[in-house]
Amino acid sequence: MNWKHFFTSSIGRKFTMGLSGIFLILFLIVHAGINSCIFLNDHGETFNQVARFMSHNWIMRFLEIGLFATLVLHIIQGLTLWYLNKKARPVDYAFNQPSKNSKWYSRSMGILGTLLLLFIVMHLNHFYVGTKIALYGGDKPHNLYEEMQEVFSNQWVVVLYLVGVIALFWHLYHGFQSAFHTLGINHKKYTPIINCAGLTYAVIICILFALMPIAMFLHWLN
């Protein structure tokens, strides 16, 4: 079995999805942690410092490339699996009751993932592009905190961010435990811990992310 056979097999593709998913899960911890600096309520001083550190550090820049590569891999693999799975049932059931045997969010990873992809495009446009322009061509240091305040002053943007966070919650809630199952872990002692950790993780991450636009929009932070 060569590498190509392995990574284009059904389980090889699942393996890629699981591993890249876990990497993205770890990234979100860093992302949510750094962004939570805005809650220190020091007019973004700490937050801007950390943000500057992250964008002016070659280790972080290197990891950033890895992050984008992982994200693209996760998306491409996800779309490929979605396409192959559609092909596996060319004629659909006239009457089906999937709710009798599985949870809606476990069946909706593709659609949740697509929503997240649209969200990420908007999100990068809001914060990533501006930061990069300032980094390579700006004449004054970029104030990411002020940019956040500006973006989140629009109620519709806040609503879109909250929709994104809700999609993220269900995607993570299924994805977290699913990744471990795909890597071959199903154990009487560990699986309940993984399930519980996945739910806790999804709740904490999503509450933190949801609070950011809400707090800015409602001027809870100065």
Add this chain to the structure above:
Amino acid sequence: MQHYHMNLTLKVWRQKNTQSKGSLETYQVKNISSEMSFLEMFDVLNEQLIVEGKEPIAFDHDCREGICGMCSMYINGQAHGPWQQNTTCQLHMRAFKDGDTIVVEPWRSKAFPVVKDLVVDRSSFDRIIQAGGYISVNTGNAVDANAIPIDKKDADHAFMAAACIGCGACVATCKNGSAMLFVGAKVSQLALLPQGEPERESRVLNMVAQMDKEGFGNCTNTYACEAECPKGISVANIARLNSEYIKAGLSNEEN
């Protein structure tokens, strides 16, 4: 439970052959006993169709005892109907009420082409077994059953995996048309036992390769298969399949 009779409306998938396009046809059956099995109800309907000079409905069945894995109806949107851990032949009409409408379709999967009406061709499962779901033993006298000591825990897990009757309900119910519960069970029952050890690596690689070749989908861990499996095969077998495959695939040196 009280014995009762019922009249039912059936919407059954009729399809002439693999190439033709099928459709749902509506039939009425009267005076069905609550103690009949679902297949006996179909026998009554078929007798009625024969008397009317119509083509009876083709459906798969064999033992009618819930152990052979031959019956395969998708009843009211669920593989083997509404009861848990139950085959179609063991589904009894007391699961329904007078006046109910019941939709009956064949398993739907690219790898299970419809032969006729409710009959599908599940020989893709046989080809997966042929690819590695066996152990090679020298012929001669049968080895004494207890000659090789096996941990009770492993024996139990292997036995639970071996309870799979290969009916295909896992594929039918999976939104991805994945056969990983079936293959997981067949790989597990041998991987857990010392007799399966010599071919352990090649078995999982070959069986998964055949599964992919047949056009089955890819598991996304919705666990619908476990919920609908008439034998209650655990999705732990899919996790074991994953780990067996990942270990074998990454360590194998052949091209």
